[in-house]
Amino acid sequence: xxxxxxxxxxASSKAVILKDGRDIICDAVIQAxxxxxxxxxxxxxxxxxxxxxxxDIKRTVATGYGRFSVETADxxxxxxxxxxxxxxxxxxxxxxxLDIGGQDVKAIAIDDKGSVRNFYMNDKCAAGTGxxxxxxxxxxxxxxxxxxxxxxxxxxNVVVSSTCTVFAESEVISLLSQKKNKEDIIRGVHNxxxxxxSGLLYRxxxxxxxxxxxGVAKNEGVxxxxxxxxxxxxxxxxxxxxxxxxxxxxxxxxxxxx
Amino acid sequence: xxxxxxxxxxxxxxxDILVAKNMEDARQAKKNGGLVCWSSSIAPCEFMEAMxxxxxxxxxxxxGIAARKGAPELLEYAERKGYNNDICGYARANLAxxxxxxxxxxxxxxxxxxxxxxxxxxxxxxxYENLAKELNVPCICIDVPFNQGDTVTxxxxxxxEAQFKQVIAQxxxxxxxxxxxEKFYEVQKIxxxxxxxxxxxxMMCAATPSPLNGFNMFNYMALIVCMRxxxxxxxxxxxxxxxxxxxxxxxxxxxxxxxxxxxxxxDGIACWPYLSHTYKVLKNLGCNMVGSTYPSxxxxxxxxxxxxxxxxxxxxxxxxxxxxxxxxxxxxIIKETKCDGVVMHMNRSCKMCDFLQYEVxxxxxxxxxxxxxxxxxxxxxxxxxxxxxxxxxxxxxxxxMADR
Numbered sequence: 001x002x003x004x005x006x007x008x009x010x011a012s013s014k015a016v017i018l019k020d021g022r023d024i025i026c027d028a029v030i031q032a033x034x035x036x037x038x039x040x041x042x043x044x045x046x047x048x049x050x051x052x053x054x055x056d057i058k059r060t061v062a063t064g065y066g067r068f069s070v071e072t073a074d075x076x077x078x079x080x081x082x083x084x085x086x087x088x089x090x091x092x093x094x095x096x097x098l099d100i101g102g103q104d105v106k107a108i109a110i111d112d113k114g115s116v117r118n119f120y121m122n123d124k125c126a127a128g129t130g131x132x133x134x135x136x137x138x139x140x141x142x143x144x145x146x147x148x149x150x151x152x153x154x155x156x157n158v159v160v161s162s163t164c165t166v167f168a169e170s171e172v173i174s175l176l177s178q179k180k181n182k183e184d185i186i187r188g189v190h191n192x193x194x195x196x197x198s199g200l201l202y203r204x205x206x207x208x209x210x211x212x213x214x215g216v217a218k219n220e221g222v223x224x225x226x227x228x229x230x231x232x233x234x235x236x237x238x239x240x241x242x243x244x245x246x247x248x249x250x251x252x253x254x255x256x257x258x
Numbered sequence: 259x260x261x262x263x264x265x266x267x268x269x270x271x272x273x274d275i276l277v278a279k280n281m282e283d284a285r286q287a288k289k290n291g292g293l294v295c296w297s298s299s300i301a302p303c304e305f306m307e308a309m310x311x312x313x314x315x316x317x318x319x320x321x322g323i324a325a326r327k328g329a330p331e332l333l334e335y336a337e338r339k340g341y342n343n344d345i346c347g348y349a350r351a352n353l354a355x356x357x358x359x360x361x362x363x364x365x366x367x368x369x370x371x372x373x374x375x376x377x378x379x380x381x382x383x384x385x386y387e388n389l390a391k392e393l394n395v396p397c398i399c400i401d402v403p404f405n406q407g408d409t410v411t412x413x414x415x416x417x418x419e420a421q422f423k424q425v426i427a428q429x430x431x432x433x434x435x436x437x438x439x440e441k442f443y444e445v446q447k448i449x450x451x452x453x454x455x456x457x458x459x460x461m462m463c464a465a466t467p468s469p470l471n472g473f474n475m476f477n478y479m480a481l482i483v484c485m486r487x488x489x490x491x492x493x494x495x496x497x498x499x500x501x502x503x504x505x506x507x508x509x510x511x512x513x514x515x516x517x518x519x520x521x522x523x524x525d526g527i528a529c530w531p532y533l534s535h536t537y538k539v540l541k542n543l544g545c546n547m548v549g550s551t552y553p554s555x556x557x558x559x560x561x562x563x564x565x566x567x568x569x570x571x572x573x574x575x576x577x578x579x580x581x582x583x584x585x586x587x588x589x590x591i592i593k594e595t596k597c598d599g600v601v602m603h604m605n606r607s608c609k610m611c612d613f614l615q616y617e618v619x620x621x622x623x624x625x626x627x628x629x630x631x632x633x634x635x636x637x638x639x640x641x642x643x644x645x646x647x648x649x650x651x652x653x654x655x656x657x658x659m660a661d662r
Contacts, residue, residue, distance in 0.1 A: 065646060080654035104650075115661045118623060119654060123604065123634045124644050203616065 003256065004057045005248025006042070006073065007082065008066030011102030011130055012215060013038035015046040016245040017057070021253035026050035027242045033102060034066025043072075059256050061248040065103070077251050079244050080108055080119050086247025087211050088114025090237045095207040098197055098226070099243075100216035102130045107200035109207070120200045126165045128196025130216045135165055136189045139172050140182055144219075147186055151221025154187035156180075161192065168192060190221040198229050211235045213243040263490055269478075269498035276490055277480050280314075281364040287312040288367035293433065296366075296389065298382050299483050300555065301375035301400060302572055304449055305422075307487035308442035309429050311371065316352040318483045319366045323351060324530035324638040328362030333639055347607040347638025349385040356389060371395055371432055377402040377578045379610045398428050402573050408582050410574045419569035445487045446562035453558045455495035456482045460553035462502040464595050467518040469505035472547030473537040474512060476528055482556045512546065519544030520659050523592050525551070525618070526603035526611045531640035532648075539649050540601075543656045549595040551576050551587065577610055584614055585621045592626060598659045600630040601652065606642045629658035 002025070007014040011033045017025045028046040032038030047054065054072070062073035063082040070076075079099070087094045088110060097108040105122040126132055137144040158180055161168050168189075175185050193216070201210075210230060216222055217240035227234050237243050262279060263272040288294045295306050295313045306313045323329050329351050335358060336350035337343055343350070355361060359368070372395060374386040383399070390397035400421050403414050426437045460478070463470045478498060485491040502512075511518045522540070524547045529536050540547060555576055560567035576587050592600070602619055605611050619630045631651040636642040 065650075076653075078650050078653035078657055080650070081657040116629075116654065116658050118629075120632065121647070121651065124642060124647065 001253075001256070002052060002057050003249050003252035004046075004060040005082070005086075005245040005250070005252060006039075006060060006062045006064075006067075006070050007079070007242070007244035007248060008039050008062065008064040008070060009033045009101050009215075009244075010065045010104075011134075012241065013042035013066075014064075014242045014245040015042045016242055016249045017046060017050055017052060018246070018249035018253055021250065021257075024246065024249075025052070027239060027245065029239075029241055034064070034069060039066060039069060059252040061252040061255070063244050063248045074252070074255070077248060079104070080106060080116055082244045082247035082251065083213060084108055084110045084116045084247065085114045085250045086243035086245070087213060087237070089246060089250050090243060091209060091211050091235050094209045094211045094235065096201065096205065096210045098201055098210070098212050099214040100128070100130060100193070100197060100212075100222070101214040105129055105197050105200060107197070107204040109205045118204055120204050122196075122200065127163060127168065128193050130214070132165050132168070132193060133189060133216065133219065133222075135169055136160075136172055136186075139169055140176070140185065142182065142186065147190070148218075148220030148222075150183045150186045151190055151224070153183040154181070156184045158184040158188035159191075160185065160188035187221060187225070190219070190225045193222055194225040194229050198226070201230070206230070208232065209235050211237070213237060213240045215241045217241075263493060265493075265497070267497075269494050269501055272490070272494040272497060273478060273481060276485060276494065278364075280484050281366060284312045284314045285365065285367050293370040294367045296369040296372045296386075298374035298376075298378060298386070300378050300558075300572070300575055300577075301373055302568065303487045304442060304445045304568070305425050305429060306373065307445040307449075308438050309433055309435070310438075310441075311429070311433070313373075313484075314366050314369075315483050316355075316366070317348050318480055319355070319361075319363065320348045320351040320638055321480075321528075321530050322363035323355075323361045324640075325533055326362045327531065327640070329531060329638045330640065332358065332361065343639070344606075346379070346381045346385070347636050349381055351638055353385065353388060356392060368393060369395055371398060373398045375400040375402055375572060377572055377575050379577065379608065381609075396428065396432060398425055400425065400572070402578060405573070405579050405583065407580060410570065414573050415566060415570045418573050419565050422565055422569065443563055446560075446568070448489050448492065449487050449558070450560055450562055452482065452486050452488075452492040452495065453556055455492040455499070457553050457557040459495040459499040459502065461594070462499060462506065463512070463548040465506045466521075466596060467509070467511035467513070468521065468546050468548040468595075469502040469510060469512045470548075471512040471514075471537075471541075472524055472550050472552075473528075473533065475550070475552065476533070479552060486556065513541055513544075516541045517544055518546045520598045520656060521546055521548045521596055522655075523547070523549030523588065523595065523597040523600045524603070525588065525600055525615070526605050527608055527637040529603055529605070529635040529643060530637055532635065532643050532645070535645055536635075536648065539652050543652060545599075545652070545656065547601075549591045549597045551591065554587065554591070581614055581617055585618055585625075588618060588622060589625060592622070592628060597628065598662075599655050600628060601655065602630055602632040604632050604634050606634070606636045607638060627662075629655055629662070631655040
C-alpha cells in the first residue's frame with residue numbers, strides 16, 4: 001500500500017512515495033516553492049518517475065509553508081511534526097534536529113518514538129536561513145551549489161554579522177571591496193548561519209544523535225561549520241531536503257493503521 | 259452612570275454602553291472645565307476618583323487603535339519624532355497621539371495631570387515624564403520597587419505606602435481642594451469589590467468546557483482597566499458571572515462554533531493588531547484560551563481604609579514579581595484552569611515579558627511536562643508579526659498536545 005508525503009516549502013517542493021510504511025519507493029524535488037509551478041511539477045515528476053498512478057496512493061499528507069495549497073492532500077501536518085517523524089524513520093536514535101530551509105530555521109527535540117518534546121524557530125528575520133545564503137551567493141557571484149567547495153579552500157578567518165541579512169549583504173560587499181578572498185568570505189557567511197542556528201539548538205536541548213536537515217544541509221560548508229561549533233558528530237539523511245516529506249508519508253501511513 | 263445600565267441587560271450590552279460612555283464623559287468633563295488624568299493601567303485609581311478627576315488610560319486607548327488597524331500612522335509619526343521602534347508600541351502610539359490628537363478609535367481628551375505606577379514596567383517612567391514635560395502638566399508617580407526576592411518585603415510595602423501622603427498633597431495642590439477622605443473610602447470599597455468580581459467572573463474559565471474564551475475576556479478587560487473605581491463595573495462582572503454560570507450548568511462552551519478540544523494558557527499581552535487572526539487559528543484547531551495572567555492582574559485585594567494593604571496589593575501584582583514569583587503564578591494558572599499547552603507571545607514591545615519568557619517556558623516544561631510554543635509579535639506594532647509563522651507554531655503545539 002502506498003502513501004504520499006508532500007512538502008511545499010518557500011523555496012522548493014518535495015514529494016515522497018512510501019510503501020507499506022517501510023520503503024521509500026520514490027522521491028522528487030523541484031527547486032520552486034509555494035506560489036510557483038513547483039508544486040504541480042513535483043507531482044508530475046514523482047508520478048512519472050515512479051510509474052505509480054494517483055489512484056494507488058491511499059493517503060496523502062501535506063506539510064510545509066504551502067501545505068494548504070495541496071488539493072490532493074487528505075490532511076495537513078506542521079513541518080515540525082513531519083521532520084520529527086521523518087528523521088525518526090530515517091535515522092533511529094536521533095534526539096535533536098536542526099532544519100534549515102528557505103526561510104525557516106527550526107531546532108526540534110524529539111523522543112525515541114519521534115514525538116516532538118520541544119521546538120524553537122527563528123523569529124521574523126531571514127538571518128540564518130537558506131535565503132540568507134542565496135542573497136550572499138548572488139553578491140559573491142558564486143553558484144549556491146558551489147558554496148561548499150569554495151568554503152573548503154578558506155585559509156583566513158573572516159567574520160560576517162549574523163544579525164541581519166541586509167546588513168550582512170553590505171558587509172560582504174565591503175569585504176569584497178577590501179579584496180578579501182571569496183572563499184574566506186564564504187566561510188564567514190556559513191559560520192554566520194551556524195552561529196544563528198546554534199543559538200536555537202542550545203535553547204532547545206542538545207542531545208545525541210544530532211541530525212541536520214533541510215536544503216541547507218546539502219551545503220558542505222555549513223555542515224562542517226556546524227560540526228566545528230557543536231564539537232560532536234552531526235548526522236545527515238542521504239537526501240536532507242526530503243525529510244519533511246518522508247515524515248508526512250509516514251504520518252499518512254500511521255493514519256491508515258488507526 | 260448606574261442609570262444607563264440595568265439588570266435586564268446582558269453583560270455585553272452593559273459593557274458596550276459603559277465603554278462608549280466612559281470616553282464621552284471624559285470629553286465632556288474636559289469641555290466643562292473638569293480635570294482629566296492620563297493614567298497607567300494598574301495605578302491606584304482610588305486617589306483620582308476620590309478627587310473627581312476624570313481618568314482615562316492610554317494603554318487601553320492604544321489597544322482600541324491597534325485592534326482597528328490604526329496604529330501604524332501613529333507609530334511612524336513617533337519614529338519620525340525620534341522614538342526608536344524598539345520602544346514599547348503603546349508608548350510610541352500614545353506619545354504620537356499627544357501631538358496628532360486624531361485616531362481611528364475614540365478621541366481621548368488631553369490630560370491636566372498624568373499619573374503612573376511603575377509596578378507593570380519601567381518604560382512608563384520616561385513615557386509619562388515626556389508627556390508631562392511636553393504638555394506642561396504635573397506628573398504624579400508611585401514608585402514601586404521590583405520584588406527581586408521570593409517575597410514582597412515589608413520595606414517595599416512601607417516605601418510605597420509612604421508615597422500615598424505625597425500623592426494626596428499633590429492632588430490637593432492641583433485641585434485647590436482638601437483631599438476627600440470620605441469619598442476615598444467609598445471608592446476603595448467599590449474598587450476592592452470590583453477586583454473580586456472581575457476575578458470571580460474571569461476565573462469561570464476553570465470549568466470544562468470553559469464558558470468563557472479568553473479573547474472574549476479581553477473585551478471585558480476595558481472595564482476593569484478604565485472603570486475600576488465605579489460601581490457599574492462590578493454590576494457588569496456580576497452579571498457576566500451569572501451568565502457564565504448558566505452556561506456551565508448547561509455544559510456550554512464559550513468557543514463559538516467549535517468544540518473545546520484543547521485548553522491553552524496565553525502568556526503575555528494580546529497581539530492586538532492581529533487579534534482576530536490569533537483567535538481564529540486557535541479556534542479552528544479546537545483550542546480555547548482559558549488561562550492567562552489577566553484575571554489575577556487586577557485582583558487587587560485589600561481592606562478598604564487600610565493603606566498598608568492598599569500599598570501591598572499594588573506592590574504584589576504579577577508583573578512586579580521575581581522570576582520565581584512569575585513561574586509560580588503561571589503554574590497555578592495552568593493547574594487551576596487545566597491547560598494542556600502554552601502559547602508565549604514574544605512581544606517586541608514588552609521587555610518585561612520577553613526577558614523572563616525563556617526561563618519561564620523552560621521551567622513550565624520541566625515542572626509540568628506541558629508543551630509550549632513561542633511566536634513573534636507585538637501588542638501594537640503590526641510589523642513584527644507573521645501570520646504563516648503563527649499558524650505553523652500553533653499547529654505544531656496542537657500536534658504535541660494531541661501526542662501526549
